[in-house]
Amino acid sequence: MTTPxxxxxxxxxxxxxxxxxxxSVKLAVDFYQSDARFKDPFNEVQGVEAIIKIFDHMFVTTESPRxxxxxxxxxxxxxxxxxxxEFGLKGKHYTxxxxxxxxxDAEGLVIxxxxxxxxAEELFQKLPIIGAPVRWLRRQFEVKLS
Structure with missing residues (x-):
């Protein structure tokens, strides 16, 4: 008999x-400590309830996120x-x-x-209205090797 x-x-x-x-977003309480910290380019929050709100918002504002x-x-x-x-936004696919x-922590919960x-690269320059100015700005800082 094998052990799982x-x-x-x-x-x-x-x-x-x-x-x-x-x-399943609410199951974050099974993985994150109650006062865990989360930071990404748009958010900086503390507490599992605030983390849940970020993911709830993701499902409200994007299409089929995964x-x-x-x-x-x-x-x-x-x-x-x-x-x-990967997600959709107003019918367009983004990656x-x-x-x-x-x-x-010692119990295996995320702290x-x-x-x-x-x-800028992964999202802003791909958006219709602000994409062109962001691409232009990025080009201004590129190192020209030739």
């Missing part, structure tokens, strides 16, 4: 993200994960590439979650 393999807190968290729905998990590295109580976030730095992604 126990998933690590990181594996459980990433499985939740991979299958996140408007109904996370695709790629690489993961765990060292001690910290992890680094790369991902793709954002990013990474998360996660810190866990700090920091998302890293380039809002």
């Amino acid at each position: 393999i126990q998933q690590s807190p990181l594996d459980q968290l990433l499985a939740w993200y991979s299958s996140l729905t408007p109904d 996370f695709i998990i790629h690489e993961r590295v765990m060292q001690g109580r910290q992890a680094f994960v790369t991902w793709t976030f 954002v590439l990013g990474a998360s730095h996660l810190k866990f 700090e979650h920091r998302d890293y992604w380039d809002a």
